[in-house]
Amino acid sequence: GGLMKGKRGLIMGVANQHSIAWGITQALHEAGAELAFTYQGDVFKKRVVPLVEPLNPAAVIDCDVTNPESLDAAFAELGKVWDSLDFVVHAIAFSDKDQLKGRYVDTTADNFALTMNISCYSFTAVAQRAEKMMKNGGSLVTLTYYGAEKVMPHYNVMGVAKAALEASVRYLAEDLGKNGIRVNAVSAGPIKTLAASGVGDFRYILKWNEYNSPLRRTVTPKEVGDTALFLCSDLGKAITGENIHVDAGYHAIG
Numbered sequence: 001g002g003l004m005k006g007k008r009g010l011i012m013g014v015a016n017q018h019s020i021a022w023g024i025t026q027a028l029h030e031a032g033a034e035l036a037f038t039y040q041g042d043v044f045k046k047r048v049v050p051l052v053e054p055l056n057p058a059a060v061i062d063c064d065v066t067n068p069e070s071l072d073a074a075f076a077e078l079g080k081v082w083d084s085l086d087f088v089v090h091a092i093a094f095s096d097k098d099q100l101k102g103r104y105v106d107t108t109a110d111n112f113a114l115t116m117n118i119s120c121y122s123f124t125a126v127a128q129r130a131e132k133m134m135k136n137g138g139s140l141v142t143l144t145y146y147g148a149e150k151v152m153p154h155y156n157v158m159g160v161a162k163a164a165l166e167a168s169v170r171y172l173a174e175d176l177g178k179n180g181i182r183v184n185a186v187s188a189g190p191i192k193t194l195a196a197s198g199v200g201d202f203r204y205i206l207k208w209n210e211y212n213s214p215l216r217r218t219v220t221p222k223e224v225g226d227t228a229l230f231l232c233s234d235l236g237k238a239i240t241g242e243n244i245h246v247d248a249g250y251h252a253i254g
């Protein structure tokens with residue numbers, strides 16, 4: 001049985017067992033979804049392949065989202081094993097960590113473009129390709145952070161990119177809604193991951209959230225995963241263009 005029985009989805013952005021995408025994977029796997037994965041290059045291959053193997057993935061594919069040919073190849077590969085697709089989880093972001101501290105105003109043009117490309121545009125690039133495989137409608141989910149809405153210490157250019165990502169969720173929801181494809185974001189509270197370790201003073205941000213969020217704690221990747229599961233499932237079938245905060249309530253007070 002299970003909420004996701006018979007549903008097929010691609011998860012992009014598992015880097016290791018601490019990744020939010022890994023918590024999302026647990027939730028979707030337990031609910032009975034059939035899963036495929038992309039990882040970024042050989043460095044991550046070594047970690048991701050053994051991690052996902054026990055879940056019997058339909059495919060585990062190398063994909064660098066900055067490279068359109070790599071994206072095309074990944075979806076072509078997926079098309080060989082699946083004739084349709086029900087959901088995609090996009091849990092990918094990147095910025096030069098030297099610019100995730102200090103002042104936003106000092107952001108370079110090169111890193112601005114790179115951060116926007118990987119952390120924002122890649123979701124649209126994925127949507128373009130996923131749309132073609134979503135023959136029975138579908139659900140696209142991306143990960144964002146409150147630093148898109150309010151100034152958070154050190155988040156800087158990533159906050160600007162997440163704001164653009166959240167806006168793109170609304171435009172994509174409008175474009176793809178006609179085909180029954182829903183597009184939503186999950187705004188996760190801070191979680192200690194590889195990507196987060198690049199953000200200046202991250203431990204302080206974790207403590208701050210623990211002391212000040214309404215639930216007086218931080219959140220786990222699995223808790224973020226449970227909301228991603230809800231959005232990918234038919235329980236979320238009337239929800240699109242939305243941004244759900246899974247942050248122990250911090251957005252309500254912050």
Ligand code: 0WD
Pocket residue numbers: 013014015016018019020021039040044063064065066090091092093094118143144145146187188189190191192193194195196
């Ligand atoms: O506190 C946090 N950790 C939060 C993260 C709070 C709110 C949101 N998020 C977001 C992140 O911004 C990101 O969009 O969640 C998403 C997942 O991030 P994560 O789980 O915190 O981080 P991690 O486990 O590192 O996974 C992100 C991965 C990359 O890892 P690195 O360590 O290289 O940043 O994104 C992948 C890569 O595996 N990635 C790429 N994948 C394909 N092509 C690329 C790329 N060019 N660049 C990064």
